[in-house]
Amino acid sequence: MMYLKDKGIALIEEDYRKRIIPDIKKAFVQESPGFPPDFLVALAKSGILASSGALDDSFLDALLSRPIEELAAKWHWAGMYLDMGRMVCCYGREREKWKAACAKTGHARRPYYREKRREYLDCHHIDALMAEYPLRTVMPQQACGSDREMLILLKAYEAVFEGWNGCLRRFVKYEMIDAGLKIQVKQAFRLEVCPYCNRQYITSFQVSGKQHVTADLDHFYPQSLFPLLALSLYNLVPVCLVCNRMVKKDSFGNIWNPYRAGFSDLVHFEVDDPQNVQALVGSNDEFILKLKNDAPEGSSEFEVTESTIRFFGLEEIYQSHKQFVRELLHKKHAYNETYLRQLQDIFQKAGVSMADANLILYGFEMDKDRIGERILGKLTYDIVGDSRRQHP
Ligand SMILES: [Zn+2]
Structure with a gap:
């Protein structure tokens, strides 16, 4: 995994925003009358919706072309969205790790799992989530104590998260990037080798005047799980076809994000x-x-x-x-x-x-x-x- 310095994004971000933002705004105007009021209230509370009812321009700029952490820090709802999404998507894999750790170290499973569930909920800011979206069925304290309660809590937040995603998919669409713009994004970094595997070439070439690049744009946060980030330049990684289609596909895990760090020194x-x-x-x-x-x-x-x-x-x-x-x-x-x-x-x-x-x-x-x-x-x-x- 190689570190992608973001200077490639600086070359295209202005043009990218100019071409994508009008499409998002237009789709939002068409689709938002059908959105649940609580979704619109959440966006408005966070400053994502202006008082006119239109999407805030500075939010759209950040959504498309600022680092994801910056987006999450500046817009409270976006931060909650990511916390909630990561919390509901990653539990199964985390649990497998705890199981393996118990098998390796001989830890007693019950207290170890309790401690790990607490850490897991804390690192996804469960108290802040509960303050905004309280659950009647289960409290975090109970969820730490039993896997059954934990799954009830996660299911409840998954329903909230999927409700938001249902709306987002109607106005933040990857298809808004046309073929020419995709090529521009793929070429912006002038990558010659896949940053995920360091073992496949990325090549730009022309056939009959038509430009091609032997790379896919991987969504680091899969667009199927995190549609909010379907168009974020900081979520699009030009990678080889093998890494995108055969290895990473639509999955998501606790892995290095090439826009934050590589691991070649580690x-x-x-x-x-x-x-x-x-x-x-x-x-x-x-x-x-x-x-x-x-x-x-x-x-x-x-x-x-x-x-x-x-x-x-x-x-x-x-x-x-x-x-x-x-x-x-x-x-x-x-x-x-x-x-x-x-x-x-x-x-x-x-x-x-x-x-x-x-x-x-x-x-x-x-x-x-x-x-x-x-x-x-x-x-x-x-x-x-x-x-x-x-x-x-
Ligand atoms: Zn690769």
């Missing part, structure tokens, strides 16, 4: 469990490729990193690159220290820079800041290793 690839010494020098591929989590164990970074690796099946997918790793190991062995020094002399005399020399030897400049721009850049960088990046 993990490293290494060759593990070599079956014989020949495997270590690249003579065969009788080893396992591991993606190690370097974040401090027990930290939230560790958990999110672990969950991202599992979510994208990165360790499993990267096993298909063992031949590539074998070749890197073979080169590392072949370019021993003496030979590297000789090469260094030759390259220096020929006026070849260190980066170009690495490009010749390993197919990558070994520039840490360019890992995301090279296919298998992270894998190459880690396997070649620190000592070799200084050479020739």
Whole structure:
């Protein structure tokens, strides 16, 4: 998962807003007479609806082109929407984690689950949700004590959330981005490699005057679950077709958001469990490729990193690159220290820079800041290793 700096968004946001906002406004005017009054009251209370009954312009600007956290912090209702959505969508996966933790550590399940349910509700600001949308059927205290009560609470909020989504789907529609604008968004970042997997090219090309880009726009928060964010530029990630259609699809989890951070500094690839010494020098591929989590164990970074690796099946997918790793190991062995020094002399005399020399030897400049721009850049960088990046 590579960090996407948001400068690509700055290039297109103005044009994007100009083209999308009139469509949202028009759809809202047409559809809002059919919306439940409590939905409209909630929007108005939060300043999302102006006194004229129209959608507030600054809200629409932020909805389309400001970071999601900023949107949530500035418009109270949007913050509640995200808290509620994440709370009702992620419980099943969280529970699986607690189960695994109990099996691993031997924790007594009952008190552990009680504590974790409390943490889960607190981190989704349950007290604020209850203050605005009180439940008659169950209180958070009861929900912490039993899974049955917890599910009742989540079901109740799911009904509220789905009610809002039913309205949102009628005026915030992904189809409002036409084909030409989608291409502009995909090209804005000038990505050449998928930021999710770092193993597939993203290519722009023209056929018969028609522009194509070999990327999908993934909704980081799936539009099926979070329609409010269906058009947010900070929710659209240009990624390879494999990552979008076969791996991530419509799912959502506790994973790194590429607009907030990457995790390339928190993990490293290494060759593990070599079956014989020949495997270590690249003579065969009788080893396992591991993606190690370097974040401090027990930290939230560790958990999110672990969950991202599992979510994208990165360790499993990267096993298909063992031949590539074998070749890197073979080169590392072949370019021993003496030979590297000789090469260094030759390259220096020929006026070849260190980066170009690495490009010749390993197919990558070994520039840490360019890992995301090279296919298998992270894998190459880690396997070649620190000592070799200084050479020739
Ligand atoms: Zn990918």
